Amino acid sequence: MSIASRRRLQLGLLLGPVSAFLAVFFLGPLAIMVVTSFLAPGLYGGVEWTFYPHNFGRILGFADPMFEEFDPIYIAIFLRSVEIAALTVLATLLVCYPAAFCIARLSERWKNFCLFLITLPFFTSLIVRLFVWVLILRQTGLVNEVLLSTGLIERPLDLIYTQGAIILGMTYVFIPFMFMPVYASVEKLDWTLVRASLDLGAGPVRTFLRIILPLTAPGIAGGAVIVFIPALGNFVVPAVLGGAKVMMFGNLIEQQFLAARNWPFGAALAMMVMSVMLIMMVAQVVLSGRRNAAAALAR
C-alpha cells in the first residue's frame, strides 16, 4: 500500500465516526426542518404534504391571502433578539477584556487558578444558576431588600422581567465563552511591541488603539461569534428572567412548536435565524481567511 493511500485510509478511519454521527444526528434533523418549513400546517398540528412558501411569507411580507396575514411583529422580535444578543456580546466583552489583561499578567499558578474559576459555573445546572438571579432581582429579592433597608429607594425597583434582566442573565451565562478566545489572544500579546509604540512617541491611548486592539482583534472576533450565535437563539434566559414581558426569537420558535403546534411556521422561523447566522459565519470565515491567506503569503 502506498503512503498516500495509507494516509487516506487513516484519515477515513479517524473522521469516519464523527462524520457518521453528524450525518445521522445533525444533517438528518436539519433536512427534516428544511422540508417542514416549506409544508402547510395541519389543522390539528402536524403537516400537510403540499408545497407552501407562505410560512416565510408570514415573516417577510407575502402571507397566504386565504388564512393568514403578514405581521411585522416577527421581524420586530427578530431585530430585538439581535439587539439583545449584540448587547450581550458588548457586555461580556467589557467584562472579559480587562480581566484577560489582569489574569495574563499573573504568575502561572494564579493564572491556572483563575481559569479554573471561570470554568467553575459549568459544574452547576444553568437553570439553577438562572433562578438564583430571580432571587436576586425580584421585587422582594436581595437587591431591592438591601436598597429598601438602606433607605435609598422607597418602592422596590422593577428589575426582573425587563430587557436589562435578560442582558444581565445572558452576560452571566456567556462570560466564559467570551473569556477563553479573548484571553488566548491577550496572553499571546508581545509586550515589547507595546514598548516599541511608547518609545516611538505614541501615548497610552494611541498605543491601545493602534497596537493592542488590532493584535487582540482575532480573539475579540472569535468571542463575539461564539457568544452572539447562541445568544440570538437562546430561549432559557428570556423564559426565566424575561417572564411574559420580553420575548426573544428563541421563545417564539419554542411557542410555535409546543404551544401553537404550527410546526412549519416554527421551522420557517428557525430557518430565518439559521440563514442569518450562516451569512455571518461565512462572512467571518471569508474575512479571517483573507487575513490568514495574507499571513500565509507572508511566511
Place this chain on the structure above:
Amino acid sequence: MQNSIVRLVEASKAFTTPEGGSVTALDRIDLDVRRNEFLTLLGPSGCGKTTLLQAISGFVELDDGSILIDGEDMTDRPPYRRPVNTVFQNYALFPHMTVGENVAYSLEVAGVAKQERREKVANALKMVGLEGMEARRPRQLSGGQQQRVALARAIIARPKLLLLDEPLSALDKNLRQAMQIELKTLQNELGISFIFVTHDQQEALTMSDRVAVLSGGRIQQLDTPRAIYDHPVNTFVATFIGASNLFEGTLDGDRLMTADGMSIRHQPCDRKISTKATALIRPEQFFLAEDNAPFPTIDVDLDQIVFVGSTFELFGRTAEGRKVVAEVPANRRSLVGAIEQSRKARLAYDPSAVHLIGERRGA
C-alpha cells in the same frame, strides 16, 4: 550648546527579587554621553547595562538621581515624551503593519502630513538599504532585513539619541560584522549619539568611540576602546575585555614578584601605585624568543597549540603551574613547528608593554 547630550547624575535603581531580597541594578551612576558619540555599554548579563538603557528611554523609573537629555530634566517623563528612540533586541516590528507603516509610525503619531511621511519613509529605507520595500510585511523579511527596518523606524524622526539594545545578537556572524560597520557609518551620517548595549567585547571595541564597562551596577571604566584594552583600571576590566595573563604580586623596582616566585619585568613609571599590584600581559604581546634576545622571558610547557587562521594560540603552563596564553602570528610557522616538537616554548615580552594594575583602584 553643551557638549553633553545625556547626563546621568547619581542614577540608582534596585529591584526586589521574588524572594523578597533586593538587587542593585544601578549604583549611583554618573555618566555623560557626548554629542555625536558612539558609546557602548559593555558588561556581562546582570551588570545593569540594560537597566541603564531603559532608564534613559524611560521604561525604568529611577529610585534616585536624575537624567538630563540635551539639558532638559527627563527623570519623570514617560517614554513617549522623550526625544529618544530604541532599536529593540528582537526588533519589535508591528506584525499587523507593512514595512512602510512600521517606519512611518512615529511620524504618523507626531501628525506629519501623508506626503511628507511617504518621502521620509522612502528616504529612511534607502539609508538602510531597503529601497522600495514599503509594501512588504515584516514576516516576509529575513532577520537582517527586519533589523534594518527596526533601525529605519527608530531614526526616521531624528531622535536626539538612538538607543540600541543588543540589536545584533540574533544575527549570524558575517551579517553581524557587516552591520557593525554599517551602524558606525550610519551614526556618522546622522550625526546623532548612539548608545549601544552589548555583552560582546569584540563588538564594543569595533564600533565605539568610547566604551563603558559595567559590573555590579557600576561603571568600572569609561574610555576609548584602545585605552580600555591597553590600560584597564582593574582586573575585572582586564579579564572581561580580551584574553589576558595576570600576575599579581608585590612591586620591587622594575620587577613584580609573585607569591610563587615569578618575576615580571616592567617599565617603572611615575604613577603612584600601591606596592601590591597586578601585571597584565596580553597574549599578542608575547613572542617566541630567539637566542640572545634582549628581552625578559617566561618558560612554559605547552598544553595546546590552536590554529585560528591568522594566528596560533599557545596554551602553556609555567614551572610554577600558572596558565599562560600567547598568540603568535601564523607567518611564524617554522618557529611554531619547532616548539610543536619540543612542547616547550620560551615566551619573551617587552617590559614597556606590561601594564600594571594598582590594587583597589576603581574596583
